[in-house]
Amino acid sequence: MVNEISEHVEQLFPALQTQRRDLHKYAESGWLEFRTSTLVADRLEKLGYALKLGKDVIDADSRMGLPSASVLAEHEQRALEQGAIARWMPHFSGGFTGIVATLETGRPGPVMGFRVDMDALDLNEVLDEAHRPFREGFASANNGMMHACGHDGHTTIGLGLAEVLMQARDKLCGTIKLIFQPAEEGTRGAKSMVAAGVVDDVDYFTAVHIGTGVPANHIVCGNDTFMATTKLDVHFTGVASHAGGKPEEGRNALLAAAQATLGLHAIPRHSGGSSRVNVGVLQAGTGRNVVASSAMMKVETRGSTNEVNEFIYQQALKVISGAAEMHQVKFDIKLMGAAQSSKPTAAWVNYIHQQAEKLGEFEEIIDRQEGAAGSEDATYMMERVKARGGEASYVIFGTDLSAGHHNELFDFDEKVMMQGIKTLAALALNIAEFKGEN
């Protein structure tokens, strides 16, 4: 069976490459995946999946870091101009760009959930002959948006898996649930899908990522290093005044933000685990001789456990209010994203290892990745599945990269998509071989 699947996936490669390059060219960042989601929905319906879309899979109030109504409308319009399929758009309009595709085999068995993400980053792709996407005509056509983290590959893996599993449906049991998530960057989207209940019936859950520094032909069966994180936008509002004539009448928002930045980076460590804090954006002021009346900063905190992140976050709130008090300015804090820490379950990691071994394609099969310290909101899904007694893991398929993630020259070796599809398909097809811990 595995051999048949492998052959099928290899036949699909040219189509996968075309699909990935199309998504790459029309990169859409979080909550704005309008073209992407209409194409994904259309493809999944044609394959024969039962679909749940938009508000049925995204809880409106649990969305974080949603762009403004005017930005949403503008990008919906652009998506239509760039080939979005209009009849699907009403489902996704207003920032509800999520899809869950279900295949009921009609035979008894578990519910297996697979999660891929669809969003691009807010980044300008390099338009230079030295960069393959430009050279071969699929660099981002969308200014300020770029697939620089491989989610174009993840979405393509999800669609390829959908095709392969549908073709092999007579050999499957239980239920297959394919989850296409918006707005992973900034950890904004997953929580709203969990709140809508999309993983409430999932017994075995697997999320995927390509790259992340893992070498080609290596697989990490259970990434174990995700940090809990909180993302904040902070606005300081002061009073403008003549910087020479009446500086004492001003209330300096720039200084409050600068003070807060230094204070944030000086938050003490926590003995319970590692932590991070970053002020990634700091903007303030309007003119050289004007006391700055406004300032904005984008902040994130992280911790190796939820508790450590909560400690750093609470300290951050005190630093921000303290800096505002010091300069007598007002402040406003908006929660823009969040994720938990989460660990994969051992039995599921072992099963993934066993299936990867059977495929015979990997040079190295690593159970747990140590050291790296990113965040992921798939952790909300993992924790929800685990809380109900299910199994969950986060798999990384290594690949050669042209530059690091979130870099303007990012690109990956597209062959990794085949390894991803083969491995995930094997998890579903051979589920009878899964042995729980007890």
Ligand SMILES: O=C(O)C[C@H](NC(=O)Cc1c[nH]c2ccccc12)C(=O)O
């Ligand atoms: O917090 C975010 O915005 C999510 C973003 N996530 C990623 O970059 C994914 C990621 C980071 N490190 C790893 C390691 C393994 C898999 C995925 C990742 C991050 O950590 O900044």
